[in-house]
Amino acid sequence: MKPKQLQSELQDLRTFSNPKQNLEQYATTPLLATKLLQVASVEFNDIEEKSVIDLGVGTGVLAIGAKLMGAGHVLGIDVDADALEECKENLEMYEPELEVELCLMDVVELIRRYDNEEDEDEDEDEDEDEAVSVKRKDYVWPRADTVLTNPPFGTRRKGADVAFLAAAMKMAETAVYSFHKTSTREYIEKVAVKKLGAKSAKVVAEMKYGLKNQYGHHRKDEVEVFVDVWRIEPSSSKAKKDADDDEKDEMFEQNLRDLAANIEELQLSARQRKDKERNKNSRKNSDNRKKW
Numbered sequence: 001m002k003p004k005q006l007q008s009e010l011q012d013l014r015t016f017s018n019p020k021q022n023l024e025q026y027a028t029t030p031l032l033a034t035k036l037l038q039v040a041s042v043e044f045n046d047i048e049e050k051s052v053i054d055l056g057v058g059t060g061v062l063a064i065g066a067k068l069m070g071a072g073h074v075l076g077i078d079v080d081a082d083a084l085e086e087c088k089e090n091l092e093m094y095e096p097e098l099e100v101e102l103c104l105m106d107v108v109e110l111i112r113r114y115d116n117e118e119d120e121d122e123d124e125d126e127d128e129d130e131a132v133s134v135k136r137k138d139y140v141w142p143r144a145d146t147v148l149t150n151p152p153f154g155t156r157r158k159g160a161d162v163a164f165l166a167a168a169m170k171m172a173e174t175a176v177y178s179f180h181k182t183s184t185r186e187y188i189e190k191v192a193v194k195k196l197g198a199k200s201a202k203v204v205a206e207m208k209y210g211l212k213n214q215y216g217h218h219r220k221d222e223v224e225v226f227v228d229v230w231r232i233e234p235s236s237s238k239a240k241k242d243a244d245d246d247e248k249d250e251m252f253e254q255n256l257r258d259l260a261a262n263i264e265e266l267q268l269s270a271r272q273r274k275d276k277e278r279n280k281n282s283r284k285n286s287d288n289r290k291k292w
């Protein structure tokens with residue numbers, strides 16, 4: 001698909017109807033998403049027929065773009081059930097429906113629990129420490145050839161940006177593509193290479209991101225932020241260590257099944273809430289009509 005065509009397809013998608021500030025929900029613009037996907041696909045061959053994870057999928061612009069560019073299996077992960085529901089509605093706009101698997105997961109919490117090696121020496125209860133280290137070894141991360149993410153920049157939940165990168169690198173077989181503010185370039189390189197052991201970390205595109213004033217804490221209607229598109233290669237030894245064998249595959253499948261059960265429940269309760277509201281409103285309307 002040509003970039004112009006992809007961009008106009010992505011233009012038709014709905015974005016967060018009630019963006020949540022604490023989760024730093026900013027939709028990637030179609031222009032930005034197209035740029036990332038084009039570089040990943042054309043320059044590095046990281047999309048077509050590759051498995052892809054969109055980390056912090058939101059309403060799905062990157063996952064859907066990847067699918068439209070010919071990706072194989074695509075998995076979208078987010079902590080917000082409402083966003084996942086809106087993403088599902090975007091997928092359903094296609095005929096046939098676009099196949100993107102969705103899963104509810106708190107990436108920051110997972111990294112905190114299973115990968116926080118620096119916390120190991122903190123003065124917690126010894127038994128607890130032991131329990132955590134057992135779990136840490138056992139946790140099986142979902143994996144894909146390519147991980148795409150427009151992560152929280154870590155302004156609301158400190159460290160969320162680094163946690164996202166850490167998780168993305170655990171999940172990626174070949175490459176992670178991530179947006180970060182240009183002003184944090186040196187820091188991101190240090191984190192990726194020194195802290196997280198990346199084989200390489202390169203800025204592959206520079207863009208301007210027009211952030212809409214959706215939360216009312218900026219003085220202007222739109223602020224321009226300069227962002228870099230990064231391509232980060234996780235270290236190959238780590239990829240090998242974390243991957244393979246049947247047992248792990250099985251555990252991964254089980255994880256997904258548990259998450260799927262969980263998400264259905266959450267979506268159901270979100271739907272019930274909506275239905276209740278709708279009933280209330282229609283009752284109100286009919287009451288009003290009676291008065292007339």
Ligand code: SAH
Pocket residue numbers: 023024025026027028054055056057058059060061062077078079080083105106107108109149150151152160
């Ligand atoms: N990928 C979408 C959304 C980007 S905004 C797009 O490009 O338009 C960041 C997304 O990360 C939001 O959807 C938010 O809900 C999600 N997010 C924030 N914290 C998270 C966490 N701890 N675990 C998983 N997802 C999280």
